[in-house]
Amino acid sequence: MTYKKYGQTGKMVSAVGFGAMRFEHPEQVEESAETVLHAFEKGINYFDTAPGYFKGKSEEAVGLAVKEMKKRGGPFYLSTKSMKKKASDLRRDLEKSLERLGVDSIDFFHCWYILSVEDWESRKTGGAVDEIMRAKEEGLIKHAAFSTHMPGDDIMKVLDEDIFEGVTLGYSVINFPYREAGLKAAAKKDMGVVVMNPLAGGVIPRNPESFSFIKRKPEQSVVEAALHFLFSHDEITMPLVGFRNKSDVDDAVRALETFQPYQTGEIEVIKERVEEEFNNLCTTCRYCDVCPVDIDVWRFMETANLLYLKGEESLTERLRGHWGTSIDELDRCIQCGDCEAACTQHIPILDRFEELKEAIRKENA
Template sequence: MNYRNFGRTGEKISALGFGCMRFPEVEKDGARFVDQDKVDEMISCAYENGVNYFDTAPGYCNRHSEEALGRAVSSFRDKILISTKCPLDAGMGREGYRRRLESSIEQLGTDHVDFYHFWGINRGSFDDIILKEDLLSEAAKAKEEGLIRHISFSFHDHPSAIKYIVDTAEERGVKLESMLCQYNLLDRSNEEMIQYVNEEKGLGTVAMGPVGGGRLAAPTDLYAKLTGKPSIATYELAFKFVLGNPNLNCALSGMQTLDMVQKNVKVASDSTAFSEEEWEQLGKAMEEIKKFSELYCTGCRYCQPCTMDIDIPRIFEMYTYYNVYGLKDHAKNMWRDYVRRGGKTFDDCVGCGACEGKCPQHLEIIKNLEMVCKTLAED
């Protein structure tokens, strides 16, 4: 197993982290439960092969994940790092934070949590709940009492909010020590902030969704296409990319089977797998390949804002996945998600032309937008 310094927390973390959100389940009397025997087997295998970071949350696996993890690691609890999360609700107050922490500790059958996250925060919840309800002070108090070893956060928002959150907490006298965020070959939007928090602020960094939330899990010839080298499994490519980033300390994978554990452990133990050079090469290759697309959008966003609020670069990006990387299902999922969230499409375009004059690639945006939206919406 490869290990990295986990930011400046003083911990060494395994390159592969075990995400405990997809434990195998069994059905009993019409209800679903975690299959503890299988979980024990998977967790032991990971531990014996050097995985030392296990990430859970109160809501995972019908609220059984923390308990199942606690049982599975009970004989080697002090040799590993347990990460779990505090769900945030307006009005929960400092007492609510404390109650949730104590409940997690009890479920896990331990006496402390190594990394306790403010769960899935954005700028709004940071301001309106964490700051307003003084949860940072409660977290600091719990740390002083030894219930938490490190204060962490997991993140879902525009990358610019990361700097605001980390810097503001620091100004209030509380150092956030690790960050869990989305990062993979298909979604590099947090890359700059990962570098900022890790290099400048010393936070440990963990990527969730290193294989694109499972969407990249199917084998394709992407690696061969990107590097000209023999093809490898796409999950391997995904790990290579994430762990090649020198500012990223750990890739979390939500493993469901023993086979998955064994495969991931093998990749994360290969010392030749994650050179920074290969990481840069993959990133460049990804860009190069895009250039051969008949629709080469660099994502510069000069065409924004569109008169009708259509996110043109986002839609063109989906087409790149569809057309250039051959990840058709992934592109269509992105499209469905975009539309479900109320994203504007070609149907809303009024043909004003304000976008086309601003595009450095001189793309015929209106014509392409029509073609792309039609393609992605097809069943």
């Protein structure tokens, strides 16, 4: 395992992090804890969880593994978060996380999922940011960080306040042209930079042909290539991979072992291609789950990805067979725009609804 320094914290963290949000059977806490321990045995020492992942089951699984990791020895670092705006609410989240994880302090505590500059201001006025600093003084938090899917220029506004020691941001081969300004600014400040959604929420592994252009050798898998692409960025401390099981852990560790850096020219070629072909694909992160009339927007946006990816799959069938719905559900949309405002990929969702309707109309003509 390769280890890298996390900003100026003095901590050496593994070059791949464990994202505890994609366990194969999240209800089976013991099985998930085994996956965490397997990663620990392979040298992974950064474990990222959240109170909201699987309604607390993720923190419980990591907490169960923590008991064993303490016995086995060796450093490990826990990351968790709260998106609460009010100080008292954030404190409650923190106390619950400490209890579930079975530790006295959180190594990296995140002001979670800052959506916009306005949202950032509301975290400050609500008291959440001051509460994080207070908990740090009390020793309940060792290092404060924030997580966001904002575009690069907005990330820089938060960075420039010099409050945090690290940032966790959405970054992958699909969206890097739109995010790299924030990445570079964080690295310039010598902050830890953790990248979430490195495989674009599974879009890359599910569409190997569309993403074959990121491969450098025929025998490489697109997952390996996507991780190698991220490892090639000196600014990135680690990608956070959402592991389902032990086999996923082994694949990521192998990708690190076979890593050869992409050259600047190769990255430029990929960038041009992404800008031409993959502007704002849905990563099924589900942050758009804010619809006042209960439309599951991500189901339609994931299906709309097929409009931009090579493949023969029927849109109607994708909606019916995979998501159990039909395009008629969109008739209930009142066009409030809430889903667009929440979208981490900044997708023009309402326009894409129209594209999808038109394509399905043609498909069934």
